[in-house]
Amino acid sequence: MILEVSDAAFSYDGERMIFEDISLTIGKNECLCILGPNGTGKSTLIKCLVGLMPLLHGSILLNGHEIGELSRADIAKQIAYVPQGHQVVFPFPVQEYVLMGRSPHISLFSSPGEEDRKIAEDAIDTVGITHLAKRPVSEISGGELQLVLIARALAQQPEVMILDEPTSHLDFGNQVRVLRLIEKLAHEGIAIIMSSHFPDHSFIIPQRVAIMKDCRFIAVGDADMVITPANLQRAYGIDVTVTHVEEVGRLICVPSACRQEK
Numbered sequence: 001m002i003l004e005v006s007d008a009a010f011s012y013d014g015e016r017m018i019f020e021d022i023s024l025t026i027g028k029n030e031c032l033c034i035l036g037p038n039g040t041g042k043s044t045l046i047k048c049l050v051g052l053m054p055l056l057h058g059s060i061l062l063n064g065h066e067i068g069e070l071s072r073a074d075i076a077k078q079i080a081y082v083p084q085g086h087q088v089v090f091p092f093p094v095q096e097y098v099l100m101g102r103s104p105h106i107s108l109f110s111s112p113g114e115e116d117r118k119i120a121e122d123a124i125d126t127v128g129i130t131h132l133a134k135r136p137v138s139e140i141s142g143g144e145l146q147l148v149l150i151a152r153a154l155a156q157q158p159e160v161m162i163l164d165e166p167t168s169h170l171d172f173g174n175q176v177r178v179l180r181l182i183e184k185l186a187h188e189g190i191a192i193i194m195s196s197h198f199p200d201h202s203f204i205i206p207q208r209v210a211i212m213k214d215c216r217f218i219a220v221g222d223a224d225m226v227i228t229p230a231n232l233q234r235a236y237g238i239d240v241t242v243t244h245v246e247e248v249g250r251l252i253c254v255p256s257a258c259r260q261e262k
Contacts, residue, residue, distance in 0.1 A: 001025040002078075002159050002191050003049070008058035010041070010048055018044045019215045022058070026160065031182065031192040033202045033223075036212030037236055042195040043084070045212075046164045049193065050081040063159070076104035080153035084165040086145070091136035094148055098124055101155030123154040127181060143174030150181060161185060163194040167201065179204050199227050199240075200253045211235050224251060 009020035019041035026032055034042050047053045049060060051067045060067040062078055080101070088097070101123065102116040112120075124130055127147050132140060137148060146166060153161055166182065167175040175198075183205040186192045196202075202209045202223040209226040211219045213235045219226045232240040232253065239256040 001027045002063060003193075004059075004061040005049070006059050006061075008045075008048065008060065009056045010044055010053065011056045014056065017056075017215050019212070021216045024210060024217075024220070026191045026193055028159070028189050028191055029186055031186045031194070031205065031207035032210060033207050034193070034195040034210050034212055035197075035199055035202070035227075035235065036195075038197075040212045041215050042212055043164055046081075046162055046193070046195060050079050050162055051075045052081075073104045076156060076158075078158055079160045079162060080156040080158035082146075082149050082153050082161065082163040082166055084168050086149060088137045088145070091138040093133070094129065094135050094137050094140070095120065095124065095133040097137045097148060098151045098155050101152040104156060119157065120151075120155045123151040126154060126184075127151040143170050143177070146170060146174070146178055147181070150178070150185075154185070158190065160191045160193065163192070165195050165197065167196065167198065175201075176204065199232060202227055203251045203253070227251070227253065 003026045005022060005024045008022040010018045012018065022045060024032065034045070036042050044053065048055055051070065051072070054068055062070065062075065067075060099112055099117060099120040102112055102120060106112060106116065124133055127150055129144065129147050129151060132144055132148070137145065140148065150166070163182070167178050170178065179201055182192055182194065207223060208221060209223045210217045211226060211231055218234060219231050227242060229240050229242055232238070241254045241256060242251055243254065244251050
């Protein structure tokens, strides 16, 4: 396993728990999707997984090392983080913005070398945004920016990529494009952890799922075993039908009438 989380808990004030009793593992080629309603602690958990916040108790091991004992550069060489709702004000060209992903591999007083630029170019090509390379990053669409952020993360050459709601605010087409890209990166060997508000996304790309509710995981496992009407009703407080659609060859989630959560 590349990343191992055991009995993790977090609190801002030491009293009210944001999440607790969280355990998970992720290895090469694996993809884990964390689902759950707003305010259940998904984004905070992700910030802890990338070492931005310390746990109240529990452990996060990155390749066998406690993440709290690693430097930011050491973490960034192994984990790439794609935040949600990221905005860029300064008009960096896309190719230069993606090149910033090489920062963990470049010493403080050095400049990017030819190899760094080649890695950044390969990341841009892998993501499929070569046509944007010279465009100012502040002038591209939200869907294009999400692909640029993934390219920058890919330029870090990470073992793990963690994405906080990567399809948030994207139109239907760009949601699918981003999900297909995530699937491609997992197939190429990167361990993927992502959060989402859309249970159906877990059927679009094969992955394990953890449903988070009331600060803890209520179900963890393969998507077709975890995404059930009972689990979704418990998590979101609405009735959901999970059915197989022959035309697309997969399960889908269809919400029905809402009802007050008990």
